[in-house]
Amino acid sequence: MRITCPHCGARDAQEFSYLGAADLQRPEGMAASEAAMATYVYQRDNPAGVHRELWYHAAGCHAWLVVTRDTRSHEITAVEVAKVRKAGATA
Amino acid sequence: MAETARSWAARGAWAGIAQAGQLGATGPAGVTATLLDGFGLATLIAAPGGAAALSQAIVARLGIALPAMPKIASSASHDVIWSGPDQWLLRATTREGFGSLLEALSAQAAVSDQSDARAALRLSGPRVRDVLAKGVMLDLHPAAFAVGDTGLTSIAHIGVHLWRLADGPDGSVFEIMVARSMVGSFWSWFAASAAEFGCRVSTGRG
Ligand SMILES: [Zn+2]
Numbered sequence: 001m002r003i004t005c006p007h008c009g010a011r012d013a014q015e016f017s018y019l020g021a022a023d024l025q026r027p028e029g030m031a032a033s034e035a036a037m038a039t040y041v042y043q044r045d046n047p048a049g050v051h052r053e054l055w056y057h058a059a060g061c062h063a064w065l066v067v068t069r070d071t072r073s074h075e076i077t078a079v080e081v082a083k084v085r086k087a088g089a090t091a
Numbered sequence: 092m093a094e095t096a097r098s099w100a101a102r103g104a105w106a107g108i109a110q111a112g113q114l115g116a117t118g119p120a121g122v123t124a125t126l127l128d129g130f131g132l133a134t135l136i137a138a139p140g141g142a143a144a145l146s147q148a149i150v151a152r153l154g155i156a157l158p159a160m161p162k163i164a165s166s167a168s169h170d171v172i173w174s175g176p177d178q179w180l181l182r183a184t185t186r187e188g189f190g191s192l193l194e195a196l197s198a199q200a201a202v203s204d205q206s207d208a209r210a211a212l213r214l215s216g217p218r219v220r221d222v223l224a225k226g227v228m229l230d231l232h233p234a235a236f237a238v239g240d241t242g243l244t245s246i247a248h249i250g251v252h253l254w255r256l257a258d259g260p261d262g263s264v265f266e267i268m269v270a271r272s273m274v275g276s277f278w279s280w281f282a283a284s285a286a287e288f289g290c291r292v293s294t295g296r297g
Contacts, residue, residue: 007176008161008242012228015244059245061175081176 001074006081007061019054020044022066022082048072054082103128104210104271105294108278114290121218121288123261124281125295127211130182131189136201137177145199149181152192161241163254172241172254180205180252180268184296210274212281213256213295215264218288223265225284227253233263247280249273 001013021044027036048071055065064082069075105126113120135157137145146157155164155171157179163172172180181196183189186206193202214222220231226246230236241254249269256264269277282290 011244015228059250060243063176083176 001076003055003057003065003067003076004079005057005060005063005065006079007063008057011057011060015057015059016065017056017058019056019064022052022054050077101207104207104274105278108210108275109282109292111293114282114292115286116289118289120216120291122214122216122222122285122290123219124285124290124292125213126292127213127266127295129186129296130184130206130211131186132183132205132209133181133189133193134174134201134203134205135171135179135181135196137199138201139177141199142177145196148196148199152195161243162239163241163256164239172252174241174243174252208271209268210271210277211266211268213264213266215259216261216288216290219261219263219265222281222285222288222290226280227251229253231255231263231265246277249277249280251277 002010003013003016004010024040027033027040032040050068051071052066052068055067057063057065066078066080066082066085067076068078070077103126105128109124109126111126114124135145142157142159149171150156153166153169153171155166155169157171158164158173161173163170165171168184170180170182172182174180181193183192189206190204193204196202223231227244229242229244236242236255238255238257241252243250243252245251246267250273251267251269253265253267256266258264
């Protein structure tokens, strides 16, 4: 599998580290219930299909990336720089 | 006393690791390696939104602009080498005046002197890409990796930063930088990989 880093170009997957789901929303700090926090920390979907996930270009430019990957075929349809997405996100 | 003073003399990154001479196969060298020493090196990291101001400061002082892509830009005495988003290496061919240059740039960037922290090697020769192909996952064919291109990747699990300089008489010329703490392992890979082609090793500055 190769991931096309927006900074570095297409690189072998061994240059990257996987973190997990990209779109988790952290519940609002002290106000969150224990159940909501437990769900945020532990519960994950395991989709057979399109998955948005975080990868770190550890052996390259050291950028965090959001990769959209089909878990059945490893086809990658989008790679975004996580920092840019975060800066543009509504809090 | 003189003995004590000598024991604190600065050692180049290649000292005790590699030396000038012939390596591997005899006859015409397939690869030429120059062990580089004496350069000044620093990392520059721009604050968010600060890359343009940093680039202007570099243009004003050195006459070269910071590349926004994985490229190297060079003057006669300095290089700026892309090393990640909003990050660059600044290299000077000598360390004279390097400290005051870094001091001046520290208003525009997080600056960290790395002059003694990396080892650098310049490689050329008719078989240079055959050697690098044993360890580099990037396509270094001239059609894919142009003069002035740079890449951060790994060789034998060792993080490397490499770039391509203007061609020499034997074709492509590359420079490779590795963390000084890894230079022994890197040289072990390089010496084993270059041996079959024969390698002429020399020392140089810059
Ligand atoms: Zn990258």
